[in-house]
Amino acid sequence: MQNLILLEDEIVLRQELAEFLTDIGHQVDAAASLADFQQIYDPAIHRIAVIDLTLPDGDGMALIRLLRQQGHRTGIVVLTARRATPDKIAGLDDGADYYLTKTADLDELAATLTALKRRLGEPEASGHWVLELGPRRLLPPGFRAIPLSQQDVTVLQVLMAEPGKIISRQDIVRALGEDFMIYDQRRLDTQMRRLRRKAEQATGVALPVNTARNAGYRFYAEAEIRD
Numbered sequence: 001m002q003n004l005i006l007l008e009d010e011i012v013l014r015q016e017l018a019e020f021l022t023d024i025g026h027q028v029d030a031a032a033s034l035a036d037f038q039q040i041y042d043p044a045i046h047r048i049a050v051i052d053l054t055l056p057d058g059d060g061m062a063l064i065r066l067l068r069q070q071g072h073r074t075g076i077v078v079l080t081a082r083r084a085t086p087d088k089i090a091g092l093d094d095g096a097d098y099y100l101t102k103t104a105d106l107d108e109l110a111a112t113l114t115a116l117k118r119r120l121g122e123p124e125a126s127g128h129w130v131l132e133l134g135p136r137r138l139l140p141p142g143f144r145a146i147p148l149s150q151q152d153v154t155v156l157q158v159l160m161a162e163p164g165k166i167i168s169r170q171d172i173v174r175a176l177g178e179d180f181m182i183y184d185q186r187r188l189d190t191q192m193r194r195l196r197r198k199a200e201q202a203t204g205v206a207l208p209v210n211t212a213r214n215a216g217y218r219f220y221a222e223a224e225i226r227d
Contacts, residue, residue, distance in 0.1 A: 003026070003029075003045045003046050003047055003048075004021060004027065004047070004048045004049070004050065004113075005028075005029045005031065005037065005040060005041055005046040005048075005049045006018055006021065006028055006029070006049075006050045007031045007032075007034075007036075007049065007050065007051045007063075008032070008050075009032050009033060009052060009054075009055050010052075013102075014030055017030075017050070020193065021050070021113075022197075023190075023193040023194065023196075023197050024193050024196045024197055025196060025199070025200025025201060025206070026113075026200075033055055033056050033057045034055055034058045034060075034062075034063055035057055043073075043074055046074055047074060047075060047117075047120060048075040048076075048077065048113065048116060048117070049067075049075070050077045050079050050113075051064060051076060051078055051079070052078075052079060052080055053080040053091075054080065054082070060078070060080070061091060061094055064078070064091070065095060067095065073120075075097050075117075075119065076095060076097050076098075077096070077097060077098045077099075077100060077109075077112055077116065078099045078100065079101075079102060079104075079109070080099075080100075080101060080102065081101065081102050082101070083101045083103070097116055097119065098112050098116060100112060107189065107192075108211075110193075110211065114206050117206065127140075127221065127222065128221075128222045128224065129141060129160070129222065129223050130223075130224045130226060131156050131224070131226070132145075132226045132227075133157065133225065133226065133227050136148045136153050138152075138156065138199070140202070140203050143202060143203045144202070146202045148198075151176065151191060152195055154176055155172055155175070155176070156219075158171060158172050158175045159217055159218070159219040159223075160219050160223035160224075160225055161223075161225060162219075163219045163221065163222065163223040164219075164220060165218060166212045166215055166216050167217055167218065168215060168216040169185065169188060169216050169217075170216075171216070172188060192209070192211075195209070196209070208221035
């Protein structure tokens with residue numbers, strides 16, 4: 001499980017982001033201000049920081065510059081309402097690893113964090129993954145089996161049947177026995193978050209599934225399906 005610190009002053013958004021980040025396998029500490037961040041932040045624990053820029057007691061960019069001047073190697077993702085290109089360039093120049101605006105969807109944030117973990121040298125979900133349909137479990141390479149629900153099995157079966165290929169949301173929803181025209185897409189997003197969380201908690205590595213924004217998902221590791 002990855003330790004992460006979130007700095008966001010808007011209470012509702014902070015709660016939503018903290019819940020989402022926990023769902024995808026992070027252990028989250030949340031701060032509402034620069035002062036809170038300075039009290040909570042521990043560079044030995046927090047490998048990743050998600051930082052807003054406009055805060056009640058200052059500018060998040062000043063914090064990022066300070067962290068880099070102090071030599072901290074924490075991975076930093078800016079998540080801000082500032083959309084202008086000069087702001088983005090300044091953010092990256094001053095030490096952020098990634099710069100996202102608050103118009104980004106949660107899947108994009110999840111994919112960004114996965115990419116950042118790879119850059120930080122975190123374990124990757126490589127090797128041969130096996131899905132056992134009868135016992136309803138996933139066998140990650142080098143780890144114990146992960147028990148699955150029937151919906152988990154159905155989704156993974158569709159993805160792992162064609163590793164490396166983007167499987168559309170329509171095909172996944174159809175496999176679940178639902179009508180895509182009336183299906184609430186948030187249910188599928190929640191399903192994928194839960195799957196990712198299960199894998200992260202059981203193995204410490206990310207489930208090898210990429211999100212194709214507004215299109216579908218792709219299982220990118222070696223895969224085998226057994227009855």
